[in-house]
Amino acid sequence: MAPETEGEEVEEVRVVVGYNATLPCNVRAPDHDAPTLTLWYIADGEAPVYSYDERPGLRGSQWADTSVLGSRAFYHAHGSPPALLLHRVTLADAQLYRCRVDFQNTRSRVAWVNLTVIVPPTKLEINPKVTPVKLGEKNDVICKAFGGIPPPEVVWLQGGKEVDFTYTHTNGETYNVLEVEASRTDLTLPFVCRATNNERVGPKEVEYLRNVTCGPLNVTITGEEAPISEGRTARLTCTVVGSNPPPLVTWYQQEQMVTPLHTRVTHYDNMTRSVLTLNTTRADHGRELVCRAVNTLLSHEVIEDIYTLNVQYKPRLKLSLGRALDPSHLQENTDVFFECQIDANPSPYKVEWFHDGHLLSHNLSAGVIVSEATLALQRVRREGSGMYQCSASSVEGDTTSKPVNITIKYTPRCAVAPSLRGVGLMEPLNVTCQVDADPPDVTFSWTFNNSVRREQSRVIGSNRYSTEGLRSVLLYTPISERDYGTLLCYASNSVGTQITPCSFTVISAGPPEEVSGCTVDNVTSHSSSVTCTPGFNGGLPQVFHIQVWREEEVTGRGQLVVNMTGGSPEFVVRSLEPGHHYLAHVTARNPRGAAPPVIVYIHTLKEAEMHKSLPSRSEPSPLMLVLAVIGGALLVVVMLLVAVWAVRGRRRHAHAHRDNLQMPMKESNPDIIQAAPPPQSSPPPPPSISISVIKQPPPQPYEPQSSPPPPPAPSEGGLGALELRATTLPNQKTSFGVSEPLHRPIEKSLQRSLRGLSSHQFV
Numbered sequence: 001m002a003p004e005t006e007g008e009e010v011e012e013v014r015v016v017v018g019y020n021a022t023l024p025c026n027v028r029a030p031d032h033d034a035p036t037l038t039l040w041y042i043a044d045g046e047a048p049v050y051s052y053d054e055r056p057g058l059r060g061s062q063w064a065d066t067s068v069l070g071s072r073a074f075y076h077a078h079g080s081p082p083a084l085l086l087h088r089v090t091l092a093d094a095q096l097y098r099c100r101v102d103f104q105n106t107r108s109r110v111a112w113v114n115l116t117v118i119v120p121p122t123k124l125e126i127n128p129k130v131t132p133v134k135l136g137e138k139n140d141v142i143c144k145a146f147g148g149i150p151p152p153e154v155v156w157l158q159g160g161k162e163v164d165f166t167y168t169h170t171n172g173e174t175y176n177v178l179e180v181e182a183s184r185t186d187l188t189l190p191f192v193c194r195a196t197n198n199e200r201v202g203p204k205e206v207e208y209l210r211n212v213t214c215g216p217l218n219v220t221i222t223g224e225e226a227p228i229s230e231g232r233t234a235r236l237t238c239t240v241v242g243s244n245p246p247p248l249v250t251w252y253q254q255e256q257m258v259t260p261l262h263t264r265v266t267h268y269d270n271m272t273r274s275v276l277t278l279n280t281t282r283a284d285h286g287r288e289l290v291c292r293a294v295n296t297l298l299s300h301e302v303i304e305d306i307y308t309l310n311v312q313y314k315p316r317l318k319l320s321l322g323r324a325l326d327p328s329h330l331q332e333n334t335d336v337f338f339e340c341q342i343d344a345n346p347s348p349y350k351v352e353w354f355h356d357g358h359l360l361s362h363n364l365s366a367g368v369i370v371s372e373a374t375l376a377l378q379r380v381r382r383e384g385s386g387m388y389q390c391s392a393s394s395v396e397g398d399t400t401s402k403p404v405n406i407t408i409k410y411t412p413r414c415a416v417a418p419s420l421r422g423v424g425l426m427e428p429l430n431v432t433c434q435v436d437a438d439p440p441d442v443t444f445s446w447t448f449n450n451s452v453r454r455e456q457s458r459v460i461g462s463n464r465y466s467t468e469g470l471r472s473v474l475l476y477t478p479i480s481e482r483d484y485g486t487l488l489c490y491a492s493n494s495v496g497t498q499i500t501p502c503s504f505t506v507i508s509a510g511p512p513e514e515v516s517g518c519t520v521d522n523v524t525s526h527s528s529s530v531t532c533t534p535g536f537n538g539g540l541p542q543v544f545h546i547q548v549w550r551e552e553e554v555t556g557r558g559q560l561v562v563n564m565t566g567g568s569p570e571f572v573v574r575s576l577e578p579g580h581h582y583l584a585h586v587t588a589r590n591p592r593g594a595a596p597p598v599i600v601y602i603h604t605l606k607e608a609e610m611h612k613s614l615p616s617r618s619e620p621s622p623l624m625l626v627l628a629v630i631g632g633a634l635l636v637v638v639m640l641l642v643a644v645w646a647v648r649g650r651r652r653h654a655h656a657h658r659d660n661l662q663m664p665m666k667e668s669n670p671d672i673i674q675a676a677p678p679p680q681s682s683p684p685p686p687p688s689i690s691i692s693v694i695k696q697p698p699p700q701p702y703e704p705q706s707s708p709p710p711p712p713a714p715s716e717g718g719l720g721a722l723e724l725r726a727t728t729l730p731n732q733k734t735s736f737g738v739s740e741p742l743h744r745p746i747e748k749s750l751q752r753s754l755r756g757l758s759s760h761q762f763v
Helices: 624-656 745-761
Strands: 009-015 021-024 035-042 049-054 061-064 072-076 083-086 096-103 109-118 123-128 140-148 152-157 161-164 168-170 173-175 191-196 204-206 218-223 233-241 248-253 264-268 269-280 290-297 298-308 311-321 336-345 350-355 356-361 366-369 374-377 387-394 397-400 402-408 408-413 419-423 429-438 442-449 459-461 465-468 472-475 484-492 504-510 516-521 528-533 541-550 558-566 570-573 581-591 597-605 691-694 724-727 734-735
Touching: 021 109, 049 072, 061 072, 072 745, 083 096, 123 191, 123 204, 140 152, 140 191, 140 204, 140 581, 152 173, 168 624, 218 298, 233 248, 248 264, 248 269, 269 290, 311 387, 311 397, 336 350, 336 387, 408 484, 419 429, 429 484, 429 504, 442 465, 442 472, 459 528, 472 484, 516 558, 516 597, 528 597, 541 570, 558 570, 570 581
Parallel strands: 009 109, 419 504, 691 724
Antiparallel strands: 021 083, 035 049, 035 096, 049 061, 072 083, 096 109, 123 140, 140 173, 152 161, 152 191, 168 173, 191 204, 218 233, 233 269, 248 290, 264 269, 290 298, 311 336, 336 374, 350 356, 350 387, 366 374, 387 397, 387 402, 408 429, 429 472, 442 459, 442 484, 465 472, 484 504, 516 528, 528 570, 541 558, 541 581, 581 597, 691 734
């Protein structure tokens, strides 16, 4: 240090070449004074190399000697302390710097800064003297560092720990000879040579893996899969540990060397792996594979490992019908057996059976008997036709057999539901009979019977129907009332004749019955819904019609406001006016005519009522509905009994003088009246009893002011003539005689009731 700095404090600054250096000017300004000029000198130099001027008019101006500092200097005057910043320091910048600060009223003050520039080592290399090295040898490798100011430290590390730190510096080089004895650890744990002379820049490091000659320690054969699966590429790996140089690895199977084309050898650290690729079959099961390893430099050290092949494979299945079964003659109600032959290693842990892809379960009541290798179907039905498979599952996977298709032949069965067909006299009707059968070569036959011929059916000639495959079409035309009844269609094939025929009931088509149970719901100020229950359609498709009339209080006449037709008696009536009364007619109609209309009243809400919360109407329970129906029926029966009792009393009083008139009843049937033997003298004939069903005439357009028609006048015979009006019958009047019409089931039930009534009157 120059003499001028004796007794002065010198601040040390260290920086790596190429980095930025900060030189502090640690001069404290006196109280109540301020710097005016800052000058930087190199050591005792008289000429400044940098200045910073804070005098008035020059405040903040800077100057630098470009020959010394170039344009790399910049002064931070307002730092704490102020400092001169040098960018990209060079080795020539390593100097002793003097900072002088001039003040306005106080004498100048000086601060010293010593800048040391560090040059890291430029190169680090490893030079092995002996390689390979035997176990226990040392001093076989040198680590040398070139350059560096100050000279670097050169040390050896292994596993992150210093193992040799004895280095030597000479002629601008620093080197370290490794003095650690060679061991097997060196094959997997490398040495690291490190050289450093500062903390700012990281050290230079070179890795060295010592080449130590040694024989293999162990040999192990492992498989990717244990056991080995047939059909998959099996890879066996022979791992040799501890040999350097890498050993020679060979494979043997049944004392025969395996060709190298099936092996692949890799080396990593002190391990050598040889991978053998095999396409194994069941024939390889139990064979031995040998992996042998030897170090060619130490031929006396040979070790090996033995591996026994365990080849497993998925189940192999073969499905077949029972030996005694002919697949072309499988019929309903016979037993069918299947056998599933299984070849598997190991044995399967699960065997399943499938029909058309659906799992079959053991169900003795359904005739399905499932065992491990057999399937029995007892009294099989036609639904048993289809594809059968067996499936076996083992640890190697699942296998499904090839399908076995069977066809269960069966007698024809009707493919159409029984139907009711309405047709008029002399009106042709096409009746289609469709069956399902296997084999499909079927023949058809048609029969007809009615209520008169209950025990014998009339066979219809083949010229009246046509056959095409599984369908037959009959052209049927009723000529008289006796041609109404039931048509039966039978089909036959090679298995047998259809057990249950296809049935078609032919009735005389008539107008439909009137609707019933009409309700009005969802009433608002402008709309309402009307729902009714349809009646019997008369044997033909029917439609439903609703007409809504508005009551006019002034004129007393109705105004038609809604006219709709639908396929069901459910209507939503819209475009109504608030607070008005409406009358609706609901009518059923088919091609034969219309039923009597049913009258329904609709009362729309007023606008103000729409804003009120109306109580919800509870729906009647099914039990209440049933009790209401039963109560109504009992009331009708009681009224009929009272009427009958009154008629009997009147008749007994009017004809008391005719004691000789006897009308005994037949014991076998109280509804059949036997006439008494004619008397000696002919008494006057009794009043005649005629029972008729008269359809109620359809109502005229709504006229609220019209008065109801007068009741009918009693007939001359008093109560001897009884009329019952029924609005549910077609437009006709039927008189009951000896033979009953066969085509009106509704009239028949009513006739029976009336016949019973007439028999009670004569008792």
